Amino acid sequence: MESFSYDDAIVRMFLTATIVWGIVGTLAGLLVAVLLVVPNLFQGLDPEIRSWLSFGRLRPLHTNAAIFAFAGNSIFAAIYYSTQRLCKCRMWSDLLGRMHFWGWQAIIVAAAVTLPLGITQSKEYAELEWPIDLAIAAVWLGFFGGNFLMTLWNRRERHMYVALWFYIATIVTVTVLHVFNNLVVPIGLGKSYSVYAGVQDALMQWWYGHNAVAFFLTTPFLGLMYYFLPKAAERPVFSYKLSIIHFWSLVFIYIWAGPHHLHYTALPEWASTFGMLFSLMLWMPSWGGMINGLLTLRGAWNKVTSDPILKFFVVGLTFYGMSTFEGPMLSIKSVNALSHYTDWTIAHVHSGALGWNGFMTFGMIYWLMPRLFQTKLWSKSMAEWHFWIGTIGILLYVIPIYVAGITQGLMWRAMDNMGRLEYPDFVETVQTIVPYWWARILGGSLYVVGLGMLALNALMTWMGRPAKYDVPVYSAPRLSKIYVDRPIPASSLQGKPVADAALKIDKISAMDWHRRWERLPIRFTILTTIAVIVASLFEAVPMFLIRSNVPTIASIKPYTPLELAGRDVYVSEGCYNCHSQMIRPMVAETQRYGEYSKAGEFIYDHPFQWGSRRIGPDLAREGGKQSSSWHWSHFEDPHKLSPGSIMPSYKHLLTEKLNFNEIPARVQAAKFLGAPYERELTDSVQMATAQAEQIAADIIAQGGQVKYQGTMIKDSTAIALIAYLQRVGKDLFAPVEQAAKPQANSSESTPATGTESAKE
Amino acid sequence: MLKDVISILDYALFDEIAVVLFALSFMAIVWGALKLRPDAAERFSNIPIEDHVVDPRRGPKP
Numbered sequence: 026m027e028s029f030s031y032d033d034a035i036v037r038m039f040l041t042a043t044i045v046w047g048i049v050g051t052l053a054g055l056l057v058a059v060l061l062v063v064p065n066l067f068q069g070l071d072p073e074i075r076s077w078l079s080f081g082r083l084r085p086l087h088t089n090a091a092i093f094a095f096a097g098n099s100i101f102a103a104i105y106y107s108t109q110r111l112c113k114c115r116m117w118s119d120l121l122g123r124m125h126f127w128g129w130q131a132i133i134v135a136a137a138v139t140l141p142l143g144i145t146q147s148k149e150y151a152e153l154e155w156p157i158d159l160a161i162a163a164v165w166l167g168f169f170g171g172n173f174l175m176t177l178w179n180r181r182e183r184h185m186y187v188a189l190w191f192y193i194a195t196i197v198t199v200t201v202l203h204v205f206n207n208l209v210v211p212i213g214l215g216k217s218y219s220v221y222a223g224v225q226d227a228l229m230q231w232w233y234g235h236n237a238v239a240f241f242l243t244t245p246f247l248g249l250m251y252y253f254l255p256k257a258a259e260r261p262v263f264s265y266k267l268s269i270i271h272f273w274s275l276v277f278i279y280i281w282a283g284p285h286h287l288h289y290t291a292l293p294e295w296a297s298t299f300g301m302l303f304s305l306m307l308w309m310p311s312w313g314g315m316i317n318g319l320l321t322l323r324g325a326w327n328k329v330t331s332d333p334i335l336k337f338f339v340v341g342l343t344f345y346g347m348s349t350f351e352g353p354m355l356s357i358k359s360v361n362a363l364s365h366y367t368d369w370t371i372a373h374v375h376s377g378a379l380g381w382n383g384f385m386t387f388g389m390i391y392w393l394m395p396r397l398f399q400t401k402l403w404s405k406s407m408a409e410w411h412f413w414i415g416t417i418g419i420l421l422y423v424i425p426i427y428v429a430g431i432t433q434g435l436m437w438r439a440m441d442n443m444g445r446l447e448y449p450d451f452v453e454t455v456q457t458i459v460p461y462w463w464a465r466i467l468g469g470s471l472y473v474v475g476l477g478m479l480a481l482n483a484l485m486t487w488m489g490r491p492a493k494y495d496v497p498v499y500s501a502p503r504l505s506k507i508y509v510d511r512p513i514p515a516s517s518l519q520g521k522p523v524a525d526a527a528l529k530i531d532k533i534s535a536m537d538w539h540r541r542w543e544r545l546p547i548r549f550t551i552l553t554t555i556a557v558i559v560a561s562l563f564e565a566v567p568m569f570l571i572r573s574n575v576p577t578i579a580s581i582k583p584y585t586p587l588e589l590a591g592r593d594v595y596v597s598e599g600c601y602n603c604h605s606q607m608i609r610p611m612v613a614e615t616q617r618y619g620e621y622s623k624a625g626e627f628i629y630d631h632p633f634q635w636g637s638r639r640i641g642p643d644l645a646r647e648g649g650k651q652s653s654s655w656h657w658s659h660f661e662d663p664h665k666l667s668p669g670s671i672m673p674s675y676k677h678l679l680t681e682k683l684n685f686n687e688i689p690a691r692v693q694a695a696k697f698l699g700a701p702y703e704r705e706l707t708d709s710v711q712m713a714t715a716q717a718e719q720i721a722a723d724i725i726a727q728g729g730q731v732k733y734q735g736t737m738i739k740d741s742t743a744i745a746l747i748a749y750l751q752r753v754g755k756d757l758f759a760p761v762e763q764a765a766k767p768q769a770n771s772s773e774s775t776p777a778t779g780t781e782s783a784k785e
Numbered sequence: 786m787l788k789d790v791i792s793i794l795d796y797a798l799f800d801e802i803a804v805v806l807f808a809l810s811f812m813a814i815v816w817g818a819l820k821l822r823p824d825a826a827e828r829f830s831n832i833p834i835e836d837h838v839v840d841p842r843r844g845p846k847p
Contacts, residue, residue, distance in 0.1 A: 261830035273814040
């Protein structure tokens with residue numbers, strides 16, 4: 026027998042961080058929700074400071090805080106607590122645990138600093154720039170993954186309980202997703218270009234984005250559920266067999282579902298249909314898991330009425346069921362045609378995040394607090410109040426936003442009897458849903474109040490802790506190197522007049538090999554990794570190798586140096602948070618925005634800027650729609666030109682000077698990624714300066730001033746952004762000869778304007 | 786050599802192959818789960834309940 030104790034201090038640390046970041050993340054959410062209804066909330070502040078607090082920069086802060094800080098610390102608390110118990114051993118290294126904790130908190134702080142400063146990759150939920158990404162890889166895989174796998178290796182419980190499988194899948198898959206989605210060409214410490222462009226970048230991003238939901242917000246929480254729910258209910262999980270099917274089905278299916286985020290975009294049809302099919306299949310295992318969880322409470326439902334912990338778990342699981350029904354439904358193309366880019370997606374995400382992730386976390390925290398702080402929970406009735414206020418908060422949040430989303434979708438597509446748009450003014454569709462956004466603020470506030478109650482309860486419970494924590498010592502035998510499994514019942518075919526092959530098949534189908542895997546952590550981890558990588562390759566290989574997926578368009582040429590710099594401003598300001606750049610092939614869209622987007626238009630877009638939401642109109646054909654002077658005035662005060670617009674002022678862009686000296690490095694990086702630059706490589710600063718002067722001259726000719734608050738307008742950041750906006754979506758209609766000037770010889774044989782040609 | 790192999794692959798079949806792969810793996814897993822002996826399933830599902838660490842102040846539950 027060996028004696029050991031558990032490292033609960035690390036669980037207490039992660040638990041505290043969960044509560045702190047939960048409050049920060051939801052407050053950030055509340056702030057961005059307020060900014061949508063009061064866009065000039067920070068009008069009195071200095072424009073530079075106001076730029077840090079714009080919706081475009083704060084929304085990623087909210088999503089990152091909610092996902093990686095709140096949910097992240099929550100799953101670490103769950104994993105550190107349950108893994109030790111399920112393995113009957115202490116975590117392999119206390120030091121690695123502390124390095125993991127402090128490293129993760131440092132990453133969160135780095136995110137909280139860089140995102141408001143506009144340092145972003147602009148890929149949703151993967152916004153952080155490459156130095157932070159490297160730190161994430163080191164902390165996640167090196168400190169956390171290494172410590173976890175070594176703990177499994179040294180465990181004293183032979184069988185790896187199903188919760189551990191979910192943790193293994195989480196660690197390996199998040200590593201794979203994070204590494205491959207964040208492959209970039211660094212330009213400086215705070216800037217990089219994705220190695221993927223356009224359609225391929227979109228596929229990679231949503232392969233990552235969807236699976237971040239799957240393997241960061243689902244599988245670890247399912248592991249949490251499979252451990253903490255039986256503990257709280259004091260009865261084993263309803264069906265262990267179902268949990269096995271649940272696990273493998275999720276691992277096999279989830280990884281293929283990402284393309285449903287790109288229906289009707291320039292993504293090839295086959296990839297989109299593929300994503301839809303697998304998303305629909307996800308419904309069954311997800312509900313299998315939910316039912317397994319709820320039926321774990323069989324015979325214990327009377328406890329639910331009096332135990333707030335079980336209440337949180339039951340409602341959390343119910344939201345899991347709702348979200349995992351709604352997700353597949355939203356992946357159906359005809360439903361997605363209505364829901365995509367609307368607030369419907371926001372409601373869906375929040376029912377999952379607030380209901381499933383939030384409530385499972387709260388249930389776990391209330392269960393853990395008396396055990397970790399070794400005293401009674403300070404106030405059970407406050408926990409009850411938290412449950413009810415939180416539940417009402419979620420409902421008050423999601424119901425108005427569902428209504429808002431469906432309203433948006435219907436208004437955008439509404440046509441009159443003459444076949445014209447019924448609501449051609451985009452601002453009108455925004456103003457219609459503002460009252461629902463106010464209701465959402467009320468719901469969100471209640472949820473934050475609930476979190477405040479949790480924090481108070483945790484603080485008071487902690488205050489009542491003993492002077493010195495008990496550290497119970499347990500004993501268990503070390504696992505023997507050789508394991509003799511219980512004898513397998515003899516085959517029913519034994520002794521019967523059957524072929525040897527039949528006996529062999531019968532032996533294989535007894536599935537003893539799977540039982541063996543379940544106690545071999547390294548093999549299990551490798552197999553899970555293979556399942557994830559093979560599935561990913563089946564999606565990525567055709568996308569990258571079939572050239573017809575991205576047909577060449579002869580008139581598409583790379584951005585000029587100034588446009589490239591302007592595009593970086595667009596990325597930095599987080600414009601993609603409100604504006605899509607993807608017109609779907611639907612009458613209502615082409616009437617509102619113009620010709621639908623083609624895959625070949627985005628070959629120089631590192632990263633892609635299709636967006637996922639339309640708080641403002643699509644910008645895919647913005648080039649040439651308005652004068653440069655209009656854009657200048659629009660940045661200064663959007664309301665002056667678009668009464669009722671909720672876009673904030675971007676005055677700081679008018680006074681901020683563009684650093685022309687940074688342009689050559691960006692041009693070099695773009696060239697490295699395939700842009701056919703020639704003169705740009707040596708004369709980028711001169712070319713950018715000349716283009717800036719030309720745009721400034723246009724603005725002055727259109728009635729603008731030479732200087733704006735002491736800054737020559739030709740030197741301003743806004744000029745670069747205007748250069749980019751005036752270019753977006755125009756190449757498709759450009760005369761081929763002019764567009765292909767650098768390759769004048771080949772232009773004669775190229776197809777007419779805007780024609781796609783697939784080079785197989 | 787590798788280039789030749791890649792060039793003769795028919796990627797258009799990838800999605801069909803993926804669905805078949807998934808179906809086969811899924812059937813194998815379901816079959817495996819169903820073959821799990823009841824006593825083993827009970828033993829495994831009781832692991833979290835039997836870790837004897839419930840309340841350090843009061844000691845493990847009997």
